[in-house]
Amino acid sequence: MVRMESVRRTLGPGVQFVCGSFHAPAGSQMALWGPSGCGKSTMLNLITGLLRPHGGKVCVDGEEIQGMREAQLDAFRAERFGFVFQTFNLLAPFTALQNVMLGMRFADVVPHGEWRSRSLEMLERVGLKHRTASRPNTMSVGERQRVAIARALVNRPKLIVADEPTGSLDPKTSDAVMDLLLELCREAEVTLLLVTHEKSIAERVPERFDCVGLVQESQS
């Protein structure tokens, strides 16, 4: 599903990201693990096309993304990826239902007539059917992250990228969210790339990729 070969990206004067080889097979669940600043998030941004590599190849779902035009990449990202962030990143002016629907609004891969029913279905699946009309500021952090998971999965993407999804949660909620995320990805046969600096979280994911050493001093 994801393959990186000899990927290089200059991050600043004398600092660069280098990844010789990385492969995450379709349907796999992998934790990109390492301490803060080791290059986990940079790697995720390169995989999702939010950052462009200065060298090498990034291949997602069989397509090389480093050469795509921006509009092409926007559409590709909307269609193939689902995002889960550390701080949930729900949009405050919208209800839980609308936040989930927004995932489909921009992706344009689901017929308009199905937006509502599919969003309701996802909210029910994450246990929040009773909170569809609630705005994010009236929900607990655990509920917000579950809405974010519903939004990430509603388009039935090929790949879920989760950047520190439990970073803002207490241990109990964190466990519940991890269980839900792993279960839903397994059910939908979606590849999961999860970035975390917590070893205990990384250990819950079947496969792990150690990111230590990805950020290095450049030779020039």
Add this chain to the structure above:
Amino acid sequence: MTLWHIAWNYLWNRKFTTAMTIFSVSLGVALITAVLTLREETRKRFEEEGQAIDLVVGKGNTLQMVLSSIYLLDAPTPPVPYSVYEQLKKEEDVTGAFPITLGDMAFRFRIVGCTRDLMTFDWEDPRYHPYQLLEGRYFEKPFEAVIGSEVARVTGMKLGTQFVGAHGVVEHTGTPYTVVGILQTSGTPNDRGVFTDLESTWLSHKHGAEEGDAEGEGEAEGEAEHAHAHDEKIITAVLVKLYSPTQRFEFSRKVLREYNAIPVVPVEEIRKLYDQLLNVAKTILLAIGYLVVVISSISILIGLYLSIIQRKKDLAIMRALGASRGEIFGSVLIEAFWVTLLGIGSGWLLSAVVCAGLNVFLVRQIGFAVPPMAWTPDIVTAYSAVMLMGMIAGILPAWQAYRSDIARDLAEL
């Protein structure tokens, strides 16, 4: 869920700031609308009123002649002999000639000496019924008066009420008038008129002048003209209705050649007044209105710009969810559109309230009311300009959103 819906939700999410920005736009729009409405509608009403009469024939300042004879606004012009009227009514191009005398007041309303013909004339315009009776009858003999609706309302006079006219500070107490008719409200200057026959005004002046002579006084305003009234019949002006308005200028030339009097086309005088004098006032007020709109546009710009800075995170999320740069640009521009549109809408309503309030004043002062919710080409142009300014104000914040860097903005979360 469309971009319009998304933009609306963001505006709703910061209600207070949005409401204040809309309010500032609406102030400018209201000022512009009120100026344009009042200017255009009063001009239209003045012209409609002026159209009924093709010519005013009299002496003195032409604008004063029109304002006093038709709109009952200014001081009367110097008199002309009654014979001018007698000559005019015999002209073959004239379908109606109506002598009037002005000079006296009842309370603060102008007493108009006229003939019954003026009140019963068929004006051939179904919309123009300025002398229709609400109650009573038209005058039949001297010192009977028909009063306008505003006069009746303000003074409380009813049928049978007696009152005296006054010339300046001199009251003609010896010749009281009796109200025999009250006119329907016509939205014309007639609402503020007190109509009586010519004979009444001549008799009251003669009586007043004799009293003045007896007391050795007589230096009040217009006494020179009064002296004439002792000996010959005089009138202030003749209102002339021609068979066709197209004859106005040709007939004017004839009057200039053959009469010792000046002909004036009322509509032309009013146009001149508006073009020369009131245009300056209109331009100044419009400039103020547009200045307010420009300031409002700057507040739209600042409001949206600050909101974009605060919403960098949301924009980055939308981009991560697949929104294109164009969609982000569009959604911000739509916010500017909503604010400007609502500003225009509320400004239009505000101006309607202002105009409705001003109508009370206008009716009392000049007898006209203007429609508070008028549409003129000038207003449409002004609203288009305001909308354009609002959209221009939205471009910079929209551009700022357009060129946001998702990876950096997401990293800052």
